Amino acid sequence: MNELSTEANKILLVEDEETMALGLEYNLSEEGYEVDWVKDGKAALEHFDEQNYDLIILDIMLPYYDGFEIAEIVRRKNPQMPILMLTARTGFDDKVRGLELGADDYLTKPFHLKELLLRVKGMLKRKSWYSEAVTNQPAYKFGDNEINFENLKCKNEKGRFQLTNYEAMIMKYLIENKGKVVSRKELLENVWNLNPEVETRTVDNFIVRLRKRFEKDPSNPVYIVSVRSAGYMFQVQD
Amino acid sequence: MRLRHSFVYNLIIFVFAQLVWLAVLLLWIYWYVTNNIIFEQVGEELSPQIVVDAPSVAPFVVGIVMLTGLSFILVLFFRHLSIQIRLTKLYDNFIANITHELKSPLSSIQLYLETLRTRDVPPDKSKEFYDLMIRDSARLQNLINSILEISALEGKQNRNHFTIHRVNEIFPKLIRDSVEQFRLPENSLDVKVTGDCEVFIDVISFKMVFDNLVDNAIKYSTGNLKIEVNINCNQKKLIVDFKDNAIGITGKEQKKVFQKFYRIYDKDIPNVKGTGLGLYWAREIIKTHKGKISVHSDGKGKGTTFRIEMPVVKKELIPLQRKGKINE
Numbered sequence: 001m002n003e004l005s006t007e008a009n010k011i012l013l014v015e016d017e018e019t020m021a022l023g024l025e026y027n028l029s030e031e032g033y034e035v036d037w038v039k040d041g042k043a044a045l046e047h048f049d050e051q052n053y054d055l056i057i058l059d060i061m062l063p064y065y066d067g068f069e070i071a072e073i074v075r076r077k078n079p080q081m082p083i084l085m086l087t088a089r090t091g092f093d094d095k096v097r098g099l100e101l102g103a104d105d106y107l108t109k110p111f112h113l114k115e116l117l118l119r120v121k122g123m124l125k126r127k128s129w130y131s132e133a134v135t136n137q138p139a140y141k142f143g144d145n146e147i148n149f150e151n152l153k154c155k156n157e158k159g160r161f162q163l164t165n166y167e168a169m170i171m172k173y174l175i176e177n178k179g180k181v182v183s184r185k186e187l188l189e190n191v192w193n194l195n196p197e198v199e200t201r202t203v204d205n206f207i208v209r210l211r212k213r214f215e216k217d218p219s220n221p222v223y224i225v226s227v228r229s230a231g232y233m234f235q236v237q238d
Numbered sequence: 239m240r241l242r243h244s245f246v247y248n249l250i251i252f253v254f255a256q257l258v259w260l261a262v263l264l265l266w267i268y269w270y271v272t273n274n275i276i277f278e279q280v281g282e283e284l285s286p287q288i289v290v291d292a293p294s295v296a297p298f299v300v301g302i303v304m305l306t307g308l309s310f311i312l313v314l315f316f317r318h319l320s321i322q323i324r325l326t327k328l329y330d331n332f333i334a335n336i337t338h339e340l341k342s343p344l345s346s347i348q349l350y351l352e353t354l355r356t357r358d359v360p361p362d363k364s365k366e367f368y369d370l371m372i373r374d375s376a377r378l379q380n381l382i383n384s385i386l387e388i389s390a391l392e393g394k395q396n397r398n399h400f401t402i403h404r405v406n407e408i409f410p411k412l413i414r415d416s417v418e419q420f421r422l423p424e425n426s427l428d429v430k431v432t433g434d435c436e437v438f439i440d441v442i443s444f445k446m447v448f449d450n451l452v453d454n455a456i457k458y459s460t461g462n463l464k465i466e467v468n469i470n471c472n473q474k475k476l477i478v479d480f481k482d483n484a485i486g487i488t489g490k491e492q493k494k495v496f497q498k499f500y501r502i503y504d505k506d507i508p509n510v511k512g513t514g515l516g517l518y519w520a521r522e523i524i525k526t527h528k529g530k531i532s533v534h535s536d537g538k539g540k541g542t543t544f545r546i547e548m549p550v551v552k553k554e555l556i557p558l559q560r561k562g563k564i565n566e
Contacts, residue, residue, distance in 0.1 A: 019346040019370045026363070027353055061338060061511060088341035089334070109345035113352040 009054045009124050010034045014044040014070065015086070016062050020109075024057070024116075031117060041065025048074055053081070055123055058103070060087040060094065068101050075102030079152040079165065080130065082123040086111070104165055126169065126191065133172050140175055142223060142236045145214045147171060156214060163213075166191065170206055174224065174234035183231035207232055248323070252316045259309045266305060270298045328499035328514065335501075335513050339381055343374035384446065387519065399440040402551055405476055406431040408441065409469050413480075416448040417465070420456055426463050433471030435550040443523045447531075448480075450516035451544055455482035457510045458502070458542075471550060476529075478546040486535040487542050495533055496521040504538075524548070 011028055015021040016039045028035045036051070038044050040063040048056070056074065060067035071083050085103040087094070095106050105119055134149040141147075144157040149172055152163040163171070169191045174182060184203045192202075207226075211218040227233050350367045353359065359367065410429045417427045455465055459482065468479040485504055487495060494500045499514035517531075524531045529548035535541065 017342050017346065019374055020342065020349065022370065023346060023349040023353060023367070027349075027357075030357060063510070088338045088345065090337075091334075109341050110348045111345065113349060113356065 010036070010052065011120070012044065012047055012051075012053045012056045013037045014039075014041070014056065014062060014067070015059045016040060017059070027113060027117065028120070031120075033120075039063070041067075041070050044070050045073060048077075054127060055082045055084065055120065057084050057086055057120070060085060060089050060098070068097060071098065071101045071103050079162070079168075080127070080150075082127050082165075084119060084123060086116070102165070129190075130169055130172060133176060137175075140171075142214075143216075145223075154213070157216070161213065166206060167210060167213075170203075171210060171234075174232065178234050178236065181227045181230045181233050186231070248316065248319055252312065255312050256309065259305065259312065263302070263305050266301050267298075270301070328497075331501065332499040332514055335511065336381075336385070338511065339513060340378065343377045346374045347371050381513075384513075384515070384519065387443075387446070399442065400438050401441070402436050402438050403441065405435050405437055405469060405471055405550075408437075408439070408444075409478065410467075412441070412445050412448050413452075413467055415445065416452040419449065420452055422452070422456070422463065422465075427465050427467070429467045429469070431469040431471075435471035435473075435476055437476055437527075437548055438551050439527055439548075440523075443526070447520045447523050447546070450520050451480050453512075454516060455484050455542075457512065458504070459484035473552075474550065476546075476548045476550050478548075479543055480546070481541060481543040483541045486538045486540045487533060488535075488538060492533050492535060496531070520544075 009032075011033050013021060013024055013028070013035050015024065015037065018039075021037050021039070025035045025037050036047055036053075038047055042064040044056075044058070044062070045065065047053075056070075058067045058070060062070070065073075067085055067087065071085070074081055074083060083103045083105075085098045085106045086109065087098075087106075088109040090108045095108075098106050104123060107116060107119060130149075138150050139146065139148045144155075146155040147163070147168070148154065149168060152165070152168050154161050154163055170187060173187065173190055184200045187203050188200070207224060208218070211221050211224055214223055215221045223234060223236065225233050225235060350371050354364060354367060410431060413429055414427065417424075452465065455463055461483075464483045466479075466481045468481075470477045470479075487502065491502055495502065496517050498518045500518075501510075501512060501514040504510075521531050524546055527548055529546060531547075532545050534543045534545065
């Protein structure tokens with residue numbers, strides 16, 4: 001299981017069920033992660049402010065602040081922090097709310113240990129790739145658009161706006177592969193880490209959203225163009 | 239969200255229906271009065287043979303009574319609908335809570351089983367994991383038993399499990415067992431017994447009452463929890479005052495805490511987990527013992543006292559009850 005060097009990765013585990021938390025702490029530690037376990041929302045925010053984490057595993061039903069509130073606060077302070085929601089709440093509305101408020105992934109209890117560990121690994125891998133890519137190129141300009149990949153703040157001809165984590169990662173990936181065709185499968189593998197719950201259609205939905213943000217005429221895109229039967233391509237006329 | 243919307247929609251429909259009703263009533267009065275005037279003025283000229291001795295008010299009154307009846311039915315309908323919506327909302331909350339309470343221990347058990355299957359866990363760690371799994375299984379069992387108890391309680395269970403016990407022996411033991419079960423420090427509990435009497439109780443059910451009171455005290459406490467229990471016996475009745483130093487209950491909520499599925503929300507301790515059935519069970523259990531439970535709190539931050547009042551076994555009846563002759 002332990003294929004990736006995870007020495008430096010520090011995880012904040014926010015879980016009020018003691019038995020669940022002890023099991024998770026053991027397994028994550030065995031994988032080489034450093035784990036801080038807190039039992040409630042107040043302690044979670046205190047730890048988040050005081051220390052640097054690479055990922056947060058977050059329950060929803062917590063004392064003081066619930067998982068949704070924590071995700072929202074964390075996302076405001078650090079747009080790039082990977083958040084995995086782990087909860088017994090299986091309702092579609094809960095899931096949508098969690099993802100809208102900034103969770104990167106959502107896993108319902110009971111879950112398979114292997115799946116959880118793979119998702120954690122995937123999220124950390126993406127974070128690592130993204131951080132590296134941002135260090136090399138923290139901002140990017142094309143046409144009237146400007147993207148700051150560090151704080152996810154953007155500008156287009158109409159004004160300023162904020163990208164979500166996934167939107168930023170897709171843009172980053174497309175820009176890094178400027179002029180090359182990127183298939184949906186490639187985007188799924190690299191941005192979503194082949195999360196089984198994500199369908200190919202999701203990629204198309206994100207592309208539609210990005211075109212609305214960066215294209216003057218989203219129905220006739222000039223930057224994010226479709227390549228029939230192949231995928232998408234980012235292009236800039238120099 | 240959906241329920242709140244449906245309540246608002248129903249309220250809008252109700253207000254709209256009342257406005258329509260009022261408009262119809264006014265139209266009815268207007269129609270009756272204008273027609274009456276026209277009939278009086280024109281009728282005489284066109285057909286002097288028709289003699290109206292006095293204007294008939296019967297249709298007018300019947301119309302008004304029917305319209306008022308319609309409005310009354312609307313009010314009744316809306317009232318029942320509101321109650322139904324509130325109950326559905328409580329029930330939905332209960333389902334969400336019970337799902338959470340069932341899934342949490344189940345998930346832990348699955349996690350430990352998969353851990354033991356996929357890793358080389360050292361023996362001491364394995365033992366710890368088995369203990370945790372047993373604890374979660376017990377939690378699941380308690381929860382399932384508690385849910386199954388409802389039907390028995392609501393159906394006024396038979397009293398086959400009832401036996402006579404000395405209060406100063408059984409009650410302190412049950413309360414101490416509950417406190418131990420929740421792993422509270424020993425010094426957090428103070429039990430005082432005054433007098434001596436005997437009660438005719440179902441011990442297992444009564445243990446559930448104290449489990450729920452202790453569990454609530456823990457859930458709604460912010461600092462070091464202290465529980466004081468005063469047990470008073472006299473010739474006629476037994477009074478148990480169960481007092482905690484938790485967050486307290488406001489006057490408005492004191493009336494509701496024994497309702498089925500009702501849960502207190504406090505912004506200082508949000509997201510307290512539970513099913514909303516604990517105090518309901520407590521009340522139903524005590525009812526089957528021909529007793530009653532009430533709650534008192536001086537307000538927020540001032541703790542809560544639950545009072546249980548029960549009949550005691552009269553000395554002359556003890557031999558008969560011991561023989562099981564007055565079980566019902």
